[in-house]
Amino acid sequence: MNAPQISVFLENRPGRLAHLLQVLAAAEVNMRALSVADSADFGIVRLIVDDADAAMEAIHAGGMTARTTQVLRVEVPDAPGALERAVVEPLAEAGVNIEYMYAYGGRLSETAVVVMKVDNLEKAQQALA
Amino acid sequence: MECEHQTGLHIFEDHFLPEIIDPDSGEVLPYGQSGELVLTTLTKEALPVLRYRTGDITALHPETCACGRTMVRMEKISGRTDDMLIVRGINIFPSQIETVLLRVEGIQPHYQIIVDRQRTLDDLEIWVEVSDEIFADEIRRLEMLERELRNELHNALGINARVKLVEPRSIQRSEGKAKRVFDRRQVYGETA
Numbered sequence: 392m393n394a395p396q397i398s399v400f401l402e403n404r405p406g407r408l409a410h411l412l413q414v415l416a417a418a419e420v421n422m423r424a425l426s427v428a429d430s431a432d433f434g435i436v437r438l439i440v441d442d443a444d445a446a447m448e449a450i451h452a453g454g455m456t457a458r459t460t461q462v463l464r465v466e467v468p469d470a471p472g473a474l475e476r477a478v479v480e481p482l483a484e485a486g487v488n489i490e491y492m493y494a495y496g497g498r499l500s501e502t503a504v505v506v507m508k509v510d511n512l513e514k515a516q517q518a519l520a
Numbered sequence: 521m522e523c524e525h526q527t528g529l530h531i532f533e534d535h536f537l538p539e540i541i542d543p544d545s546g547e548v549l550p551y552g553q554s555g556e557l558v559l560t561t562l563t564k565e566a567l568p569v570l571r572y573r574t575g576d577i578t579a580l581h582p583e584t585c586a587c588g589r590t591m592v593r594m595e596k597i598s599g600r601t602d603d604m605l606i607v608r609g610i611n612i613f614p615s616q617i618e619t620v621l622l623r624v625e626g627i628q629p630h631y632q633i634i635v636d637r638q639r640t641l642d643d644l645e646i647w648v649e650v651s652d653e654i655f656a657d658e659i660r661r662l663e664m665l666e667r668e669l670r671n672e673l674h675n676a677l678g679i680n681a682r683v684k685l686v687e688p689r690s691i692q693r694s695e696g697k698a699k700r701v702f703d704r705r706q707v708y709g710e711t712a
Contacts, residue, residue, distance in 0.1 A: 398657040400650045402687050430659050432684050433650075437657075454688055456650050460657045490658060508657065 392516055394464040395443045396506065399436040400456040403429060411436060411455060418449035424506055426493040437493070439464070439506060462508050463515055469496065469503045478505060478519065485518035487511050525586045528593030535563045538592060539571070540580055543601040554579045556601050557594065575601045598708050603701065607635060607642045608679050614700055617646060620672045624665075625654050630688070637705040644681040646673065649688050 401407040408427065415422065415438075424439040440446045443459060450457045467473045474494075482489060492507040509515040522529050531538050539548055540555040549555045557576045561569045577599040584590050605612045614633060621629035630649040637643060648669065656662055662685060669683045 398655070400655050400662075400685075400687060407687070428659055430663060433662070433686075435657065435659060435662075451652075456652055456655045456688060458652055458655055458657060 392463055392465060392519065393461050393512070394439055394506070395459050396462040396508075397438045397440060397443060397446055397450070398458055398460060399438070399450055401434050401436055403432055403434050408436065410453065411450070414449050414453035414455075415440070415446060418445050420446045420449060424493065424495055424504065426491075426506075428491070437506075460508065461512060462506055463512070463519075465505050465507075465519060466502045467505055469501055473503075474505060478507075481518045482509065482515055485514050487515045487518060523585060523587040523589060527585060528581060528595050530585065530589055530591045530593055531580075533591050535561065537562055538580060538594065540578070541573075543573075543577075551580050551582050551592075554595075554598065557597075573601075575604065577601060596708070605633070605635060605701065605703065606707075607644050610678050612644075612677055612679075616676055617673065620676045621648060621669070624669055624672055631700065632689075633701045635701070635703040635705060642705065644679060645684060646681050647684050647686045650685050651688065 399411055401411065421441045422438050423441060424437075426437045428435045428437070438446065439462075447457060447459065465478055467477045479489070488510040490508040490510060492505060494503055494505045496503050537560040539558040539560075540551075540553060541548055541558050543556040554577060557574045557578050559569060559572050559574060576597045578594045578597050581593045581595070585593060603614050605614075617631065617633060618629065621631055630651070632647040634645040634647065635642065636645070646669070650662070654665065656665070666683045666685060670681065673681050673683065
């Protein structure tokens with residue numbers, strides 16, 4: 392249920408995301424999930440990758456700032472209402488706050504993957520077990 | 521003050537004694553040579569100023585001016601001996617900014633100071649590099665950091681500076697003494 396997520400700090404101007412992706416490609420890192428969040432001057436790129444250590448090394452060598460965070464990674468049935476029933480409602484009942492979330496369709500069409508950062512990892516894991 | 525011929529600022533020598541010195545050796549330099557302006561008041565009472573080092577770089581010219589005045593003329597100031605900036609009428613030293621950054625982050629800060637003048641007001645922007653240590657995974661926390669830096673800088677400097685969080689820049693470290701100040705206004709005149 393836990394997964395390491397890499398967050399990268401990028402300036403909000405053309406070419407920065409391209410630079411990050413080039414660096415990862417050169418290190419043969421494959422991305423499983425990707426989210427790009429924006430603010431006025433900067434953005435945070437969040438990645439789930441197949442080799443987190445290689446990715447962090449490549450990112451630092453490329454002159455960028457990054458850190459790893461533990462996030463929740465949950466598979467839910469790919470059907471209406473599933474996200475609310477399986478994840479969001481239980482977390483709300485347990486008093487866990489969701490800081491951010493992104494989702495993508497899984498390889499099998501029956502499931503989707505939801506990645507989220509919560510304010511209390513242990514409570515969240517218990518609520519979803 | 522400049523006369524109508526605009527060939528330098530006339531210094532009122534009956535009240536002020538100007539000298540130009542070499543800022544490193546302290547040696548008094550002859551007319552025409554560029555160096556640090558040192559001023560002595562001749563008529564000020566109660567608080568005389570004796571050979572005060574202004575920190576401004578200029579040169580003195582004694583020749584009689586076309587306006588007829590024989591008072592020595594100083595060239596427009598071409599720079600400073602230190603790294604002081606004047607922004608919106610306030611003296612600012614880059615070290616003040618460094619002190620604030622150290623206090624807020626607790627680590628060696630890497631920053632750049634960008635001074636510009638858009639229309640009539642000076643504009644100060646501080647670029648602060650986001651290192652792994654201060655990088656937070658939430659936009660909200662980074663924005664809070666920006667706000668905190670802005671407030672602390674305002675308290676320390678007396679003017680509002682914009683704070684922009686930027687990626688690490690390798691250029692800054694490669695030189696012996698990092699160039700931190702980028703003053704895009706053209707405030708200083710040319711030396712003769």
